[in-house]
Amino acid sequence: xxxxxxxxxxxxxxxxxxxxxxxxxxxxxxxxxxxxxxxxxxxxxxxxxxxxxxxxxxxxxxxxxxxxxxxxxxxxxxxxxxxxxxxxxxxxxxxxxxxxxxxxxxxxxxxxxxxxxxxxxxxxxxxxxxxxxxxxxxxxxxxxxxxxxxxxxxxxxxxxxxxxxxxxxxxxxxxxxxxxxxxxxxxxxxxxxxxxxxxxxxxxxxxxxxxxxxxxxxxxxxxxxxxxxxxxxxxxxxxxxxxxxxxxxxxxxxxxxxxxxxxxxxxxxxxxxxxxxxxxxxxxxxxxxxxxxxxxxxxxxxxxxxxx
Amino acid sequence: xxxxxxxxxxxxxxxxxxxxxxxxxxxxxxxxxxxxxxxxxxxxxxxxxxxxxxxxxxxxxxxxxxxxxxxxxxxxxxxxxxxxxxxxxxxxxxxxxxxxxxxxxxxxx
Numbered sequence: 001x002x003x004x005x006x007x008x009x010x011x012x013x014x015x016x017x018x019x020x021x022x023x024x025x026x027x028x029x030x031x032x033x034x035x036x037x038x039x040x041x042x043x044x045x046x047x048x049x050x051x052x053x054x055x056x057x058x059x060x061x062x063x064x065x066x067x068x069x070x071x072x073x074x075x076x077x078x079x080x081x082x083x084x085x086x087x088x089x090x091x092x093x094x095x096x097x098x099x100x101x102x103x104x105x106x107x108x109x110x111x112x113x114x115x116x117x118x119x120x121x122x123x124x125x126x127x128x129x130x131x132x133x134x135x136x137x138x139x140x141x142x143x144x145x146x147x148x149x150x151x152x153x154x155x156x157x158x159x160x161x162x163x164x165x166x167x168x169x170x171x172x173x174x175x176x177x178x179x180x181x182x183x184x185x186x187x188x189x190x191x192x193x194x195x196x197x198x199x200x201x202x203x204x205x206x207x208x209x210x211x212x213x214x215x216x217x218x219x220x221x222x223x224x225x226x227x228x229x230x231x232x233x234x235x236x237x238x239x240x241x242x243x244x245x246x247x248x249x250x251x252x253x254x255x256x257x258x259x260x261x262x263x264x265x266x267x268x269x270x271x272x273x274x275x276x277x278x279x280x281x282x283x284x285x286x287x288x289x290x291x292x293x294x295x296x297x298x299x300x301x302x303x304x305x306x307x308x
Numbered sequence: 309x310x311x312x313x314x315x316x317x318x319x320x321x322x323x324x325x326x327x328x329x330x331x332x333x334x335x336x337x338x339x340x341x342x343x344x345x346x347x348x349x350x351x352x353x354x355x356x357x358x359x360x361x362x363x364x365x366x367x368x369x370x371x372x373x374x375x376x377x378x379x380x381x382x383x384x385x386x387x388x389x390x391x392x393x394x395x396x397x398x399x400x401x402x403x404x405x406x407x408x409x410x411x412x413x414x415x416x417x
């Protein structure tokens with residue numbers, strides 16, 4: 001099995017036009033397509049595929065599904081068999097059901113959020129083009145200087161159930177975890193690619209979405225992003241600009257117009273996604289405040305309670 | 309419209325809400341800070357139980373937090389809810405009073 005990367009988040013929003021404005025003019029994505037069901041597709045500057053965010057018209061905020069790319073078409077059959085054997089229901093998704101995308105397999109994590117694995121994506125190219133391009137494409141967007149969609153954090157009542165499934169069935173690698181005094185996993189950071197997390201699991205209600213993070217080239221760009229958020233009066237900038245102790249990244253959180261949490265961030269370390277190659281860093285729960293927000297050395301309870 | 313907030317261990321407060329004004333905005337004018345996070349009707353941080361009265365939503369509010377009413381309970385998202393009658397609300401989180409100093413009055417917070 002070879003899941004090669006976290007590719008996109010299909011998000012539910014209550015006002016698609018307001019959300020599209022936000023993801024273009026605040027986050028810095030480009031709109032790449034629309035479909036007849038009213039969905040909007042967007043992509044970051046430095047990724048060639050058709051989309052990294054899909055906006056679905058909905059009555060409730062939150063995540064519809066998370067898209068992960070596999071490195072070979074045959075991986076889809078292998079994944080479908082392995083997930084079915086694990087006891088989770090698999091649905092085959094025909095090519096084109098998600099616009100710009102080939103066939104896929106969809107199934108819930110133990111905590112309920114839907115994952116969709118696929119191989120083919122139509123190409124829209126890099127923002128600055130595919131011939132003789134400028135090397136500073138992220139500077140060409142009207143919003144934040146975002147290069148790519150990097151990772152997502154979802155919530156689970158029992159994060160260990162998701163960790164077991166992701167590592168044993170889908171060959172994710174655990175890079176960091178937070179444990180309580182009894183050794184139970186409170187939060188987990190997992191990779192399937194080359195970076196320390198593609199998918200993270202935090203404590204909270206099953207089936208909910210905590211945030212998706214957009215990568216930037218430097219800490220300076222994150223500072224520029226905060227200036228932009230302030231100038232555009234984007235509400236509720238929780239903590240930050242700050243650093244996470246976990247991975248040491250520079251970070252700021254904010255919300256889209258339906259309350260789905262976004263992050264601008266820079267600086268995750270590299271970690272090979274091959275299962276078991278990198279033993280995980282362990283954080284005891286009493287040190288979690290420093291791991292979560294390094295400068296403040298505190299975690300507001302609401303940070304994990306408030307999800308969509 | 310008159311809005312009254314209740315929360316365990318906190319004396320109740322009342323303030324006036326203008327037409328088309330959300331409960332959170334009206335509370336701010338009254339120097340009361342209601343707990344919010346996204347302020348976009350999505351995250352449920354400001355979700356509160358309506359004890360009496362009615363509201364409407366000029367802007368979208370996530371049905372997830374409004375459809376979970378059980379029995380006779382009725383919930384509102386205060387960052388988006390605009391009162392259509394006098395309201396009595398029981399909040400999930402305590403509110404804060406902005407100190408009524410001359411500077412606070414001057415800058416309206």
